[in-house]
Amino acid sequence: METKPIVKLQNVTKVIGKKKIIDDLSLDLLPGQITGFLGPNGAGKTTTIRMMTGLMKPTSGEVFIDGQAISTNFEESMSKVGVIVENPEMYKFMSGYKNLVHFARMNKNVTKDRIDEVIAQVGLQNRIHEKVSTYSLGMRQRLGLAQALLHRPKFLILDEPTNGLDPAGIREFRMYLRKISIEDDVSIFVSSHLLAEIELMCDRIAVIQNGKLISIKEVKEEQESHYYVEATPKDQALGFFASKNIKVEAYENGYLLPIETKEVPVLVAEMVSNDLQIYSLHPHRKTLEDQFLEMTGGGQIAESHKK
Amino acid sequence: MLNLIKNEWLKLWSKKATWVMVVLIALLMIGSAGITKWMESQIEPSENWKQISQSQVKALEEQMAIPNLPSEEKERIGDQLALEKHRLENDVAPISSNSVKGFLNTVPEYLSFITLFTVVVAAGIVASEFSQGTIKMLLTRPVKRWKILTSKLLTVEIFATVISIIMLIFGVIGAFIFFDSAPGTNLEVLNGQIVEVSFWGRLLLLIGLSLVNVFVIGTLAFMIGSVFRSSSLAIGISIFLMFMGVNITYLLSVRFEFPKYILFANTDLSQYIGNGRPMIEGLSMPFSITVILAYVVLFLVISYWSFTKRDVTA
Numbered sequence: 077m078e079t080k081p082i083v084k085l086q087n088v089t090k091v092i093g094k095k096k097i098i099d100d101l102s103l104d105l106l107p108g109q110i111t112g113f114l115g116p117n118g119a120g121k122t123t124t125i126r127m128m129t130g131l132m133k134p135t136s137g138e139v140f141i142d143g144q145a146i147s148t149n150f151e152e153s154m155s156k157v158g159v160i161v162e163n164p165e166m167y168k169f170m171s172g173y174k175n176l177v178h179f180a181r182m183n184k185n186v187t188k189d190r191i192d193e194v195i196a197q198v199g200l201q202n203r204i205h206e207k208v209s210t211y212s213l214g215m216r217q218r219l220g221l222a223q224a225l226l227h228r229p230k231f232l233i234l235d236e237p238t239n240g241l242d243p244a245g246i247r248e249f250r251m252y253l254r255k256i257s258i259e260d261d262v263s264i265f266v267s268s269h270l271l272a273e274i275e276l277m278c279d280r281i282a283v284i285q286n287g288k289l290i291s292i293k294e295v296k297e298e299q300e301s302h303y304y305v306e307a308t309p310k311d312q313a314l315g316f317f318a319s320k321n322i323k324v325e326a327y328e329n330g331y332l333l334p335i336e337t338k339e340v341p342v343l344v345a346e347m348v349s350n351d352l353q354i355y356s357l358h359p360h361r362k363t364l365e366d367q368f369l370e371m372t373g374g375g376q377i378a379e380s381h382k383k
Numbered sequence: 384m385l386n387l388i389k390n391e392w393l394k395l396w397s398k399k400a401t402w403v404m405v406v407l408i409a410l411l412m413i414g415s416a417g418i419t420k421w422m423e424s425q426i427e428p429s430e431n432w433k434q435i436s437q438s439q440v441k442a443l444e445e446q447m448a449i450p451n452l453p454s455e456e457k458e459r460i461g462d463q464l465a466l467e468k469h470r471l472e473n474d475v476a477p478i479s480s481n482s483v484k485g486f487l488n489t490v491p492e493y494l495s496f497i498t499l500f501t502v503v504v505a506a507g508i509v510a511s512e513f514s515q516g517t518i519k520m521l522l523t524r525p526v527k528r529w530k531i532l533t534s535k536l537l538t539v540e541i542f543a544t545v546i547s548i549i550m551l552i553f554g555v556i557g558a559f560i561f562f563d564s565a566p567g568t569n570l571e572v573l574n575g576q577i578v579e580v581s582f583w584g585r586l587l588l589l590i591g592l593s594l595v596n597v598f599v600i601g602t603l604a605f606m607i608g609s610v611f612r613s614s615s616l617a618i619g620i621s622i623f624l625m626f627m628g629v630n631i632t633y634l635l636s637v638r639f640e641f642p643k644y645i646l647f648a649n650t651d652l653s654q655y656i657g658n659g660r661p662m663i664e665g666l667s668m669p670f671s672i673t674v675i676l677a678y679v680v681l682f683l684v685i686s687y688w689s690f691t692k693r694d695v696t697a
Contacts, residue, residue, distance in 0.1 A: 129523045132694040155525035165516030170397045178393060181386040182524035223520070 080143070082107050082156075082231050082263040083128065088137035090123055090287075097123045099287040100137070105263045107230065110253060112278035113267040114368060120287040121267050122162075125235050128265070129159045141231060155183060158229030160237055164220025168209040172200060172219050175208060176226065183227040190226065197252070198222045214241045221249070225256075232256075232264045250277050271368055283368065301337060306330030306356040307347060316350050332360055387526065387534030388541070395504065395538060404500045408546060409553045411496060416486055416557030423481040432476050440467045462572040469570065469577045478567030483558040484582055485567070490554040491586070491653065494593040497550060498600050498625055501543040505601040506617030508535045509609040509690065518695055528691040532609070536686075539605060543597045547590060585656075592652040599650050599675055600625050606682040610689045629662075636663045649674040 081104035090098040098120045105111055115121045126132040128139055130146050130153075139146045141153035166175045176195070180186035195204050198218040208216065217237070224232060232253075241249060254277075256262045268274050274281060283291040306329050307313045317324045317331070320343075324331040335343065337359070347354060395401055443464045447457070470477065478484045509532070512518040522528060569580035600621055607617035628647035636642040643649075643663050649671035654661045661667070 126695065129519075131519060131522055132696070150527055151525040153525075154523065157523070159520075159523040161519045161523065163516070165520060167394060167397070167515070167517060169399070170394065174393065174397065178390050179520070179524065181390055182521075182526050184525075227525075 079106050081105055082142055083265070084140040085124075085128070086138050086140065088124075088127060088134045088139060090120075090127060090132065091135045092123075097287050098127070098134075101284070101287070101289055103282060103289060103292075105231070105265055107261040107263050108257050109280060110257050110264040110266065110278045112274035112281040113265060113284065114271065114274060114281060115284035119284045121284060122235065123287075124284065125161065125233055125265075125267060128233060129157065129161060130154055131161070155227065156230040158224035158227070158232045160217075160220045160224050160234045162235045163213075164216055164223070166208045166216060166219055166223075169207065171207055172204045172211065172215075172222075175219065176204075176223060179223045180226050186226050190228075194222045194225050197225070199248075214245050217241055217245075217249075221252075228260070230262060232262055234264065234266045236268055237266060246273070253277065301335065302360040303333045303335055303340065304328075304330055304356070304358055304360040305333055305354065307352045307354045309352075312350070313347075313352050316347065316352060320346075327360075330356065384530060384534060387530060388538055391508065391534050391538035392541070395508070395542060401504070404503075404546065405549060408496065408500075408550050411493065412490075412550060412553035413557040413560065415489075415493065416554070416561045419486055419489070420481075420561040432479070433471060436467050436470055436477075440464065440471070443467065465572060465577060466570050475570065475579075476565075476567050478569060478582075479565050481562065482565035482567060483562045484564070486558040486562055487554055487582075487586060490551060491589040491593050493550060493554075494547065494590065494597065495625070497543060497547050497594075498597045499622065500546060501539065501597050501601040502604040502621045502625070503614075503618055504542055505539045505604040506608040506621065507614040508539055509605065510612050510614035510617060513612040514614070522695055529687060532687060532690045536602075536605060536683075539601050540598055543594065543601055547594055547597070551590065589653050589656065592656065595652055595675065596650045599646065599679060602679055602682045602686075606686045609686045633662055643670075644674060646674065646678045 083103075083105040085101055085103040088098055088101045089096065101120075101124065113121055113124070123132065127134050128146075130150060133147065142156050144153040146153045166172070167178070170178070173191075173195075176191050180191055195201055198221050200215065200218050200222065203211065203215065208219065211219065221237075224234075237249065250273075253264055253266075257264050266274065266277060280292065280294050282289060304327060313331070314324065317333070322333055322335065324333055326332075333343075340357075344354065344357065443460055446452075446460050447464065452460075469475065478488060480486075480488075512521055521531060569582060569585060570577055571580055572578075603624065604617045604621035607620055608614055611617065624647070628645075629651070632642045632645045632647045635645070636648065643666055648663050648666065651662070652668065652671060654666075655668040655671070
């Protein structure tokens with residue numbers, strides 16, 4: 077890759093007590109790219125994020141932000157990072173505006189105009205002078221995003237960012253992240269349990285399990301082609317697929333066939349001539365959830381969030 | 384750093400509890416002035432100070448006559464006797480407790496309330512960030528952790544000073560509401576000479592010295608709060624030590640030598656001012672200051688080490 081990574085995790089290991097939470101993790105994040113971070117509970121997602129934000133120190137290895145090591149150049153490297161760690165906890169006894177002023181003072185070069193600009197971007201103009209304790213969860217999320225964006229970070233870390241947003245809010249949020257990643261070349265790192273969310277939002281997905289990175293893949297990557305077919309009588313259908321040397325996989329009321337699009341018409345013709353009753357046939361795209369469960373060996377995913 | 388202190392100051396005064404403290408201080412001072420005045424009015428209008436002074440002289444002379452008096456005791460009584468005689472000869476009235484100056488003289492005694500409030504603030508200023516979960520927001524800024532901790536420590540100390548000044552102001556207000564400004568002068572024996580003591584100078588000195596005590600206990604609470612990340616624990620331990628520390632130290636000092644190295648034997652620097660005697664034989668101002676500094680450095684090292692080195696897992 078010709079572009080320089082904005083974030084570089086180099087052989088990061090974290091041992092807590094006797095347990096190796098993170099084991100020799102290396103990862104590069106590029107500008108303008110949104111990376112999803114997935115893993116079962118206890119895989120080390122939160123620990124990884126805390127090491128990337130300076131809340132925890134790696135036992136060995138180093139995290140670099142724009143070429144600067146966090147451990148030695150904390151202030152310079154962190155000035156390029158915007159963080160929303162889990163639920164953004166703000167000072168509830170102060171107004172949203174005072175919270176932003178508070179965080180703005182901790183960065184260099186955040187002007188009053190910039191604060192107003194960010195407030196408008198996250199759509200909090202009308203309530204910004206009210207105390208945070210009166211805010212809904214969604215509004216707190218917006219305020220959390222606002223504080224993370226104040227200093228125009230080159231790298232944005234989000235842990236469970238859409239938690240508490242309504243569907244319209246989630247969509248708006250997604251569009252907004254996409255926009256800043258393209259326009260300002262911001263690299264974004266999103267950890268979430270909402271697999272569908274990650275799939276919609278991210279260019280790339282990193283999967284972690286037991287402290288090890290087990291896969292990084294592009295979301296838009298060509299996926300293996302599958303077709304879903306529902307046909308009766310079932311025994312006859314199975315016999316037919318066996319004779320054609322097609323490995324089938326039972327799925328819902330029918331089967332998944334690993335076939336290419338161009339093979340479909342011939343197959344259908346043959347099935348019809350074999351007196352199979354076809355009720356349904358359509359392309360099947362494996363969801364991220366399927367892939368995730370395959371990769372992590374069915375490791376439990378925390379909350380399914382399916383309603 | 385100034386911005387960080389501004390931030391801490393903003394957060395501190397955005398809390399209702401802080402304003403409640405100020406209101407309590409105001410009520411305490413004005414209320415105390417009123418109660419003192421009321422109690423004074425219950426007492427029979429006393430004879431004038433000269434009569435009191437004369438009977439004092441008589442009593443002191445009787446004490447002096449007791450045989451086998453320890454030399455130190457003898458010296459103390461002798462000094463007092465000299466003072467009283469000086470007053471009578473030169474017509475120098477003492478400060479009456481039923482006057483503005485008399486009430487203001489008692490202000491340093493109320494500083495334990497400042498200690499109490501400072502402990503509450505010091506204990507919470509780090510611990511509350513952890514309990515609110517805001518510590519994650521605070522420590523992911525491009526500001527090194529030691530700077531954040533320093534701004535918090537300085538804020539605690541500025542707070543203690545400001546509420547002491549507020550206390551003094553309300554003390555003055557209370558004094559002028561309830562009392563008349565009768566003339567009166569403090570006298571003390573300095574190197575065998577009887578000297579006049581500047582009223583305001585002495586008052587501010589005593590408040591200043593009590594503030595040292597406030598800072599020390601505040602730093603202790605600050606340390607416990609930042610190490611254990613729990614403000615209730617820090618408040619509990621600090622208040623307990625504040626009230627019990629001095630007594631326990633005193634009891635121990637009767638039998639042992641080591642208590643003079645205990646912090647609480649040394650925190651009250653006002654014990655060296657005027658003609659009082661230190662709590663434990665052989666203590667001196669420089670010794671106490673050294674001991675206090677040693678403890679404060681220890682508290683700070685522990686606080687900074689704990690705050691800057693430890694992982695944030697909250």
